[in-house]
Amino acid sequence: MYIFTGWMYNTSATRFSHQIRKICAAVDVADEGIVTVMLAVEKIGRVAFAAAGDDDWVISTWKENQLDNALSFQGGSCMWDGLIHVSVIDPPRRRRREGEESVAQPPVPPPRRIATCSSEEIHLPSLVELDSELMLVGYNGSSLSRILVLRLADLAMGMIVPVANIGDHVLFIGARSLCISPGWLPSIGGNSIVCFHAGENYLAQYHLGTGSWSPASDGQLMLSPPSHPCSLIHHIFTCCYRQFWNKGLIFCSESEPEWWAMRKYRYGENLLPEFIEEENWPS
Structure with missing residues (x-):
């Protein structure tokens, strides 16, 4: 079970915990068996992820204003904006190197636009x-x-x-x-x-x-x-x-x-x- 409160207490969001309850959760299982959970938190426009065995969450350095309509799909999150640009946030891919027990934490990839219509x-x-x-x-x-x-x-x-x-x-x-x-x-x-x-x-x-x-x-x-x-x-x-x-x-x-x-x-x-x-x- 991931300790999400550790991230909350390190930020001023502690006083606004009621505002970070609107989330879209996605689970991805990589070929190596690494299970990654990704949370798209609507009110703060950030994405957090953690893999099995992690001590803390990795928070995105970028913000996304359209997380209110995020949809969990195949381990990632898909969303659209007012101009109907459809974007997807892919789950971070981790690779376990031979001889290493731990897996380096990659950054959260930014939204990737995949379709557009008017x-x-x-x-x-x-x-x-x-x-x-x-x-x-x-x-x-x-x-x-x-x-x-x-x-x-x-x-x-x-x-x-x-x-x-x-x-x-x-x-x-x-x-x-x-x-x-x-x-x-x-x-x-x-x-x-x-x-x-x-x-x-x-x-x-x-x-x-x-x-x-x-x-x-x-x-x-x-x-x-x-x-x-x-x-x-x-x-x-x-x-x-x-x-x-x-x-x-x-x-x-x-x-x-x-x-x-x-x-x-x-x-x-x-x-x-x-x-x-x-x-x-x-x-």
Whole structure:
């Protein structure tokens, strides 16, 4: 188990521990059997990694402002920015030299841009993993009339090829996106996307083959959570929003989830500033 508190106490982030809980974790196993854990910490824009046997974490000397949408993929983290440049942070590669017991710690590699497309080609995109491939899912334009699915592999080659069929899968799109089998959801068939419609403000189901919209479930998620018992669709969609599911709440777009117990210990003092001092961060 890695001692993350050692890194915290060496920085001014100790007073802001509630702000470093939004992380994206990735695990990589190298050919030599070296296991590396990488944490993309959203609020401070830094990446930390440690391998099995390390005494401390290595922190990136660079900052990245788009870690709020980082997605763990194949041991690294993938993210996109407002201009829809998709980048990946690869796990550091360590090599154990013959005759040496320890492994030197390489620096954290900076983000590597792998694909680019414009907001005219896809609007309000999200990243999701489907069958070991990364997909960019968003609207076809500001009209929000259709949903577009693009393979990241195609974008990396400069091609815009909309995916018309995602097979026997349902994509749940939110702050974190999920891919599930429709066998768990008899009311929703495959080749579908479930999202909170950005224009109409309801939980919608979009069929990728027909281009048709329909309500994904009963219940209004705009002003208040649905009445109990909630459907499985509500529970799965809530899993896309950590600030709701980690409190046992159902997603509601107009509510601000709060802890019921020990709130001050979870969020810190109310008078804490909204920024993190950086005098002790690596440069």
